[in-house]
C-alpha cells in the first residue's frame with residue numbers, strides 16, 4: 036500500500052482536521068497509472084488502489100453505472116430509492132457509503148451484492164472485473180445489519196463451526212481452529228470466546244459483540260469482495276476504530292487484496308481516515324463520490340465549509356440531512372433548507388471533475404479484462420453434512436424450545452391420554468376407544484410438532500445468510516437438519532409413545548409396539564418436513580404456523596376417520612385430499628397394527644359371538660385390507676423424503692428463478708410513475724430525477 040496522506044494513528048484530532056483540509060484536487064493516481072488513464076489532476080499520495088491494484092488479477096473490481104432501483108408501492112406507482120448512481124470499488128480499498136438514515140445505503144449494498152428484494156426493480160450495469168456476473172452464493176461475503184447467529188453457541192463454537200464449513204479440506208482441523216481463534220482475537224473478542232451469543236430470553240453478548248462475531252464469520256476466508264452493512268453500529272468509538280482498522284489491515288496485508296464496501300452511519304474522525312473512497316448519498320442521489328480525503332474540500336468549494344473543530348463526517352451528514360429542515364450552521368435569517376443544500380451539492384458533483392473522473396475510471400475498468408470471479412473453495416459435501424449435523428444437534432440440545440419443551444408437554448399429554456383411556460380391556464366398546472385413541476395420537480400428538488417451528492425459522496434465517504454467502508449448499512443443510520433431529524424425535528416418539536401404548540393396554544407384543552413407535556416417529560418427521568416446506572414459502576413464522584396448522588387441519592379432516600373413506604365427498608375430499616393426507620396412511624397402518632389378530636365380542640343379536648379384528652377393519656373402519664401395514668409405513672417414510680426434496684427444489688428453484696423474474700420485471704424506472712419530492716431547483720442537465 037502506498038504511503039498515506041493521513042496522520043498516523045496516534046496523531047491528534049486537530050492534526051486530523053488539518054489533514055482533512057489540506058487535501059489536493061488529485062485523484063487516485065496509482066489506479067489510473069496502472070489502468071493507463073491519463074490523470075487530469077496532479078497525482079497525490081492517495082492511498083487508494085495502491086501500486087498494482089489494477090494489475091492484481093486476483094482482486095475484484097466492481098463498477099456500477101447509471102444504477103436505478105425502484106420499489107413498487109401498490110396503485111400509487113413506484114418510488115425511486117437509488118437514482119442513476121455510478122461508481123466503482125477496487126482491490127485493496129475501503130469504499131464507505133455514507134448518508135442520512137433512509138438515503139439508500141443498504142439498498143445500494145444489496146443491489147451491488149445481488150440481494151435486492153422481489154418488490155424492487157433495478158436497471159443499470161453492475162460489472163465485476165468488467166463482466167456481468169452473479170454475486171450472491173459464494174463469490175462475496177456480506178455482513179448484514181441484522182445479526183442472524185445461532186444464539187445457543189459460544190463465540191468460539193460459532194466461528195469454529197463456520198471455519199470448518201467454509202475453509203477448504205486442504206487445511207487441517209488445527210489450522211482451521213487457529214484461523215478461527217486469530218480472527219476472534221483480531222475482532223477483540225478474546226474475553227468473550229466462551230460466552231454464548233444469546234438471544235431473546237437469554238442474555239449473552241452485547242449488540243456490538245454480536246456485530247463483531249458476524250464480521251469474524253465472514254472474514255474467516257479472506258473473501259475478495261466484502262460488503263459490510265453498518266459494521267460499527269452498536270460499537271463505541273474505540274471499538275469502531277479497532278474493528279474498521281482490522282478489516283482494513285487484513286485487507287491490505289492479504290496477498291489477494293480485498294475490495295471492501297461498507298455502509299456506515301457516523302464514523303469518528305479516526306475511522307473516517309481509514310476510508311479510501313467515499314460515496315455520499317442523499318435521498319438516493321450521489322452528493323459526492325471520490326477520495327474520502329477530498330470530500331471536505333468539495334463541500335468547502337461549494338459553500339459548505341466544515342466548521343473548525345467539527346468532525347467532517349458529522350458536517351457532511353448534517354448538511355445533507357433533510358429530515359430536520361435547516362442546515363444547522365447557518366443562522367436562522369439566512370437558513371438554507373437541506374433540500375437546497377442537497378440540490379446544490381448534487382448539481383455541483385455532476386459538473387465536477389470528480390464525476391467525470393469516476394465515469395472515466397468506470398469505463399477504463401470495464402474495458403480491462405481482469406477475469407471472472409471464482410467461487411471460493413469449501414470443505415467437501417460430507418464434511419459440511421457432518422459439521423452441520425453436529426452444530427444443529429448442539430443447538431437443538433441447548434435450545435429448550437426446540438425439543439425439550441415438547442418432550443415435557445408430550446409426556447404430560449401422554450399421561451393425560453393414558454388416564455383417559457386407561458386399561459381399555461377387550462370388550463366391544465373398546466373398539467371405538469382404540470380407534471379414537473389411535474386417531475388422536477396420529478393426528479393431534481403429531482400436530483404439536485408444529486411447536487418447534489419458531490426455532491426452525493431461526494435456523495432458516497441463519498441458513499439463508501450462510502447460503503447467500505456461499506458457506507454451504509441447501510442439500511447439506513437438509514441432511515444436517517434431518518440427521519440432527521433424529522435422536523430427539525425418536526425420544527419424543529418412544530417415551531410418550533410407551534405411556535400411551537402400555538397404560539391403555541393396546542395390542543400386546545413388542546413387534547406391535549415397535550410398529551406403533553415407527554409410525555409415530557414417521558408422522559413427527561413428516562410434520563417437520565411439511566413445516567420445512569412451508570418455511571421455504573412463507574415470509575415469517577406466524578404466517579408459517581397458521582399455514583402449517585391449516586394444511587394439517589385439512590389433512591386430518593380428509594384422512595378417513597371423521598368421515599369414513601366411503602363417505603368422503605368425491606371432488607375434493609376423496610380425490611385428492613384423502614390420498615395426499617398422510618393421516619390416511621397413519622390411521623390405516625395403526626389400525627391394522629392394532630386390530631389384526633385380535634377378536635372382540637359382538638353385542639348384536641344374530642351376529643357370531645366374536646368378531647375378528649380383520650372384519651372390524653373392513654366393515655367398521657373401511658380400511659384397505661389388500662395393503663400391508665408395512666406398505667403404509669413405507670408410504671409415510673416416502674412422504675418424509677418427498678417433502679424434504681420439495682423443500683430443496685423450492686430453495687434451488689427460487690435461487691435460479693428469482694434473478695430471471697427480476698430481470699424480466701425490471702423496466703426502466705424512468706417509464707414508471709415516480710413518487711418523489713419536487714426539487715426546489717430545476718435539475719441540471721444530466722440530473723436524471725423524474726418528477
Ligand SMILES: Nc1ncnc2c1ncn2[C@@H]1O[C@H](COP(=O)(O)OP(=O)(O)OP(=O)(O)O)[C@@H](O)[C@H]1O
Nearest residue numbers: 106116135136137138139140141142143152154155
Ligand atoms: N424493499 C423495499 N420496499 C419498500 N421500501 C424500501 C425497500 N427497500 C428500501 N426501501 C425504502 O428505501 C429507503 C432507503 O432504505 P435503506 O434501507 O436503503 O436506507 P439506509 O440508508 O440503509 O437507512 P438506515 O441508515 O436507516 O439503515 C427507505 O425509505 C426504505 O423504506
